[in-house]
Amino acid sequence: MHEYPITEQIVKIAEKHCKESNGEKVRKVNLVIGDYSGYVGDSVYMYFDMISEGTLCQGAEVNITHVKPKLKCPSCGELFEKKLLSFACPKCGMDGGPTEIGKEFYIESIEIE
DSSP, X not given: OTHHHHXXXXXXXXXXXXXXXXXXXXXXXXXXXXXXXXXXHHHHHHHHHHHTTTSTTXXXXXXXXXXXXXXXXXXXOOEEOOBTTBOBOTTTOOBOEEOSTTOOEEEEEEEEO
8 A cells, every 4th residue: 555655756756747848748657666665566557547547647658667686795796686595696605695676666767748
């Protein structure tokens, strides 16, 4: 349910961008959502359709680029995706540590007509 207020903000930002650019309507909103961001893309899709009714965003396409979380090896610096039940770096075998990769949540671009 916490996707609702963030989706409201996405619609407001897209509408503001459209108005400032003298556009007629928002055609597409491209988002980047990390798998560890705490937000569910399907909920954003659903809420966007509901919230955008009667706005400049109504009918706009929403595209989401999902970012998989990555670990960083403290020994060799390799960034890698965690394997099931393992934190081992595929390059040197040391256990990797958490990074901010996979926690992203932002508007990548807004396309208007």
